[in-house]
Amino acid sequence: MxxxxxxxxxxxxxxxxxxxxxxxxxxxxxxxxxxxxxFERGLKVINWSFLTQLPKPxxxxxxxxxxxxxxxxxxxxxxxxxxxxxxxAAGVYLSESKKTKIAYFTRLTVDVLQGTxxxxxxxxxxxxxxxxxxxFSALSGGIALGLMTLPLVVRxxxxxxxLIPHDIREASLALGVPRYRTILxxxxxxxxxxxxxxxxxxxxxxxxxxxxxxxxxxxxPFMNLNIFKPVNSLPxxxxxxxxxxxxxxxxxxxxxxxxxxxxxxGGNILSRIVVRKWQVQF
Amino acid sequence: xxxxxxxxxxGVLLIGTxxxxxxxxxxxxxxxxxxxxxxxxxxxxxxxxKNWNPVTDNFGALPFLLGTLITSxxxxxxxxxxxxxxxxxxxxxxxxxxGSSFLKSMVDLIAAVPSVIYGFxxxxxxxxxxxxIEIKLGVAPYGVGxxxxxxxxxxxxxxxxxxxxxxxxxxxxxxxxEAAYSLGAxxxxxxxxxxxxxxxxxxxxxVLLSLGRALGETMAxxxxxxxxxxxxxxxxxxxxxxxxxxxxxxxxxxxDIHYSALIAIGxxxxxxxxxxxxxxxxxxxxxxxxx
Numbered sequence: 244m245x246x247x248x249x250x251x252x253x254x255x256x257x258x259x260x261x262x263x264x265x266x267x268x269x270x271x272x273x274x275x276x277x278x279x280x281x282f283e284r285g286l287k288v289i290n291w292s293f294l295t296q297l298p299k300p301x302x303x304x305x306x307x308x309x310x311x312x313x314x315x316x317x318x319x320x321x322x323x324x325x326x327x328x329x330x331x332a333a334g335v336y337l338s339e340s341k342k343t344k345i346a347y348f349t350r351l352t353v354d355v356l357q358g359t360x361x362x363x364x365x366x367x368x369x370x371x372x373x374x375x376x377x378x379f380s381a382l383s384g385g386i387a388l389g390l391m392t393l394p395l396v397v398r399x400x401x402x403x404x405x406l407i408p409h410d411i412r413e414a415s416l417a418l419g420v421p422r423y424r425t426i427l428x429x430x431x432x433x434x435x436x437x438x439x440x441x442x443x444x445x446x447x448x449x450x451x452x453x454x455x456x457x458x459x460x461x462x463x464p465f466m467n468l469n470i471f472k473p474v475n476s477l478p479x480x481x482x483x484x485x486x487x488x489x490x491x492x493x494x495x496x497x498x499x500x501x502x503x504x505x506x507x508x509g510g511n512i513l514s515r516i517v518v519r520k521w522q523v524q525f
Numbered sequence: 526x527x528x529x530x531x532x533x534x535x536g537v538l539l540i541g542t543x544x545x546x547x548x549x550x551x552x553x554x555x556x557x558x559x560x561x562x563x564x565x566x567x568x569x570x571x572x573x574x575k576n577w578n579p580v581t582d583n584f585g586a587l588p589f590l591l592g593t594l595i596t597s598x599x600x601x602x603x604x605x606x607x608x609x610x611x612x613x614x615x616x617x618x619x620x621x622x623x624g625s626s627f628l629k630s631m632v633d634l635i636a637a638v639p640s641v642i643y644g645f646x647x648x649x650x651x652x653x654x655x656x657x658i659e660i661k662l663g664v665a666p667y668g669v670g671x672x673x674x675x676x677x678x679x680x681x682x683x684x685x686x687x688x689x690x691x692x693x694x695x696x697x698x699x700x701x702x703e704a705a706y707s708l709g710a711x712x713x714x715x716x717x718x719x720x721x722x723x724x725x726x727x728x729x730x731x732v733l734l735s736l737g738r739a740l741g742e743t744m745a746x747x748x749x750x751x752x753x754x755x756x757x758x759x760x761x762x763x764x765x766x767x768x769x770x771x772x773x774x775x776x777x778x779x780x781d782i783h784y785s786a787l788i789a790i791g792x793x794x795x796x797x798x799x800x801x802x803x804x805x806x807x808x809x810x811x812x813x814x815x816x
Contacts, residue, residue, distance in 0.1 A: 252711050259713035263618070266610035267628075270687075273680045274635050277646045332541025339538070349542050351803075352549040358802030359552070359795060360741025362768045366775070366791045370555045393545065423534035451639020454743035454768070458776045478641045482744065485645040493649070500642050511637050 281500045288498030298464055298480075301489045308499050310466045314381065314474035315506075318460060319446055321385020321470065322392055327442060330396025334438070335426060337397070338404035349397075357394035364390050365455035373459060381467070381474040384460025388452060392445035399441020403434040436521035440514040447510025451503055453478035477503045552795075560789035566782050571789060577754040577770075579779050584786035586793065588756045592764040593794075595757065596671055596746065597739040600678035601732065607679070608686035608735070609728070613716060615687075616694030636684035644748030647677045652749060659761055669751035670763045677745045685735040686728070693727025693812060694720055730808030737802040741794060743768040767794045 292307055299306030333353075337346050368387035373379055407430055415425040431438075453476075456462075461473040462483060477499050484496035563571055563584060574585015611632060619625045655676075656668035697720050705715045721728075751763020752773055765773070767790045778784045 252714070256711035256713040259716070260618075263610045263613055266607050267614045270604075270607035270611055270680070270683050271628075271631055271635075274631060274638070276650070277638065277642065280646060280650060281642065329541050329544060332538050333545050336538040336542040345539070345542060345546075349546055352546045354803060354806050355549050355799050356545070356552075358737055358741075358798050358806075360743065360768060360798055362741070362743040362771050363552075363556070363791045363795045366559070366771065366788060367552050367555060369775070370559055370788075371551075390548065393548075397545065421531055423531050426534070447637065451641065453639070453641040454772060457772055461776075478639055478744075481641050481645055482748070485641075485648055485748065496645060500645060503639060504642065507637055507639060508634075511633070 278504070281497060281504060284494070285497035285499075285501035288494055289501060293495075293498055294502070297466060298495070301487075301491060304491075306491075306495065308477070308480060308495065308502065310463065311475040311477045311480040311499065312502065313466060313468070314460065314463070315450060315476045315478075317381050317468070317470065317474055318385045318388055318456070318476055319450060321382060322388035322449055323442065323446070325386055325389025326392040326396050326445065330393050331400050331431075331438060333397045334400025335404060335431065337401040339426070341405075353394045353397050356390065357398075361391060361452055361454040362457075365458055368455060368459045376471070378471075379459060379461035379473040381460055381470045381472065384456045384474065384476070385470070387455035387459050388449040391452060391455065392442075392449050395445040395448065396438075396441055399444070400434065400438045403437025403441070404430060406437075407433050436517050439521075440517045443510050443514035443517065447507045447514070450506050450510065451478050453482050457482075477506070556788060556792040556795060560785055560792050562781055562785035563789045566785075571786070572793075575756060577786075579774075579783045582780065582782045584782065586767075586786075586790055588754055589765055589767045589770050589790055590793070591756055592671070592750070593740055593766040593768070595760075595764075596674045596678060596750070596766055597736060599671070599675035599760070600682060600739050601736060603675060603679035604683050604735065605686065605732065608683045608731075609690060611683065611687040612690035612694055612728075613720075616691040617712075617716060617720060620695065632684050632687050635680065640681065640742060640744040641748075643677050643681055644745035647673060647745060647749040651676065655761075662761075664759065664761045667751055667761065667763050669749050670761050671750065671757055672760050674746045674750040674764075674766075677749055678739050678742060681742060681745060682735040682739050685738055686731040689731030689734065689809065690724065690728045693724040693731075696727075696812070697723045726808060727812050730805045730812070733801050733805030733808065737798050737805060740801070741768055741798045743772050747772045767791075 292305065294307060294312065295309050296305065296307030297310055298308065333349060337349060340346050364387050367390070368383045372383035372386060376383070411429060411433065412425055415429045416422070420428070456476055456479050460476055460479065462479045463473040463475045467474050481496045481499050481503065484492040484499070487493070566582070567574070567584060571584060572586050572590070574583070575587050576583055576585050577588060578584070611628070615625060615628060615632075619628065651673055652668040655670075655673045656666045659666040659668070701719050701723065702715055705719045710718070746766055747769040750765060750769055752765050752769065753763040754765055754770065757764040771787050771791055774783070775787050778787060
């Protein structure tokens, strides 16, 4: 009887291991399928002219995505100008005054901002910038993306600066260095790799964002360097071409997907390398 | 002089910090202000209203509320066994080593792939597949619809639950597990009777964060849900979610009430996701684990 009970229990254990393993494989399968299809269909499209030419009308062979690449870079640059100074200032403040009421509420608002759906951020950028200016623009799209990275930069810099040991700060203060110079010249430099890594992670997150750009940056079939005019971006181009009925355009969307995935992956990997190679270990 | 610089530095930091609070406050105000006209025109009929008709300026949000609820919960149900398996695998069976870190980066990669690419893949590969399945099942073969959107969503939200559940499973004290092993428990029994009960609240917090992500997810859903502004008749029928209707109609909104109705849907989405995220984050902070 007990012999039989034991067998059943061991069987259950084996079955459990089998189920866990197979469900884990099943959950990763879509990822591999997606990467496989994107690279299988997109890689053959990519060549030099694909990266440097402008899109062509339907039916004309060739055509590239240069305007979307430039647009994405522009949007990222604007987003960084918004998020980086503000984010680092708040991050430093939060790590310096951990328990004030202001710190408590700021952490709460950062949590709220981080959880805000991207489409809602799009509405906000539309209400704040597109409506008063009367037109879609790269500026509004960049600010929308900036609002999305802001929480990541704040949290990243706060976490990193908190970890810097007190000894270093006290050594600097003992030498008679004023508090603000200690923060600027000792604390922040020690935390720079972590902050850079948070920014890179933020960039790789917003590089693929589409929803907040639908009614801000809007998209543009031409090359545009003016921040007050609409620009195209890689995710917008993928969305528009994917939803189009033309096979040529869908092919271009696969190619653009490869470029976008490489940018996002690059940002992720770079952010890990920065921490691993540069971060001072205490 | 020295104090002046010190004060100026503190001031800059403080201003930067306060600006973030102000931004969030202003977001709330703008959404409230923007959604006012539709409430003035329709009152509270807006939420239970079943029809969405821009031509007659009659707006009811119920189809989208239902669309979001159904897709999100369906996605949670599909993804929970998957993300929990990964969490148990990484938190208990494969805690260290190359295989473990490879798996961990793969899970991170699921979160890193942009949502528009999930949508594109879903549209090109999953939708035809679903159409075939629907023909076999004998339901109307749209291909696009709630089920397709939920499947895509369920993949996208795996990392949120998996990474938090993994951390709490790792936090289960070794003493407890060893005590159970020493009594002759099998691994399955340890996981079932010791680890899962101990990690329950952490897993729940992870599920809430997944839910927050699923509710607000826009692009992938918009591309495969079929965009029908009506109450879904079945799990395979086309529908719309709160996020997808905004994505579809905002640039083409006709008239102030239409805009305002979309913004009102936006503020509803904002409130719901904020509450769910804050509860989830509170849960995580109580457990004092890092994301």
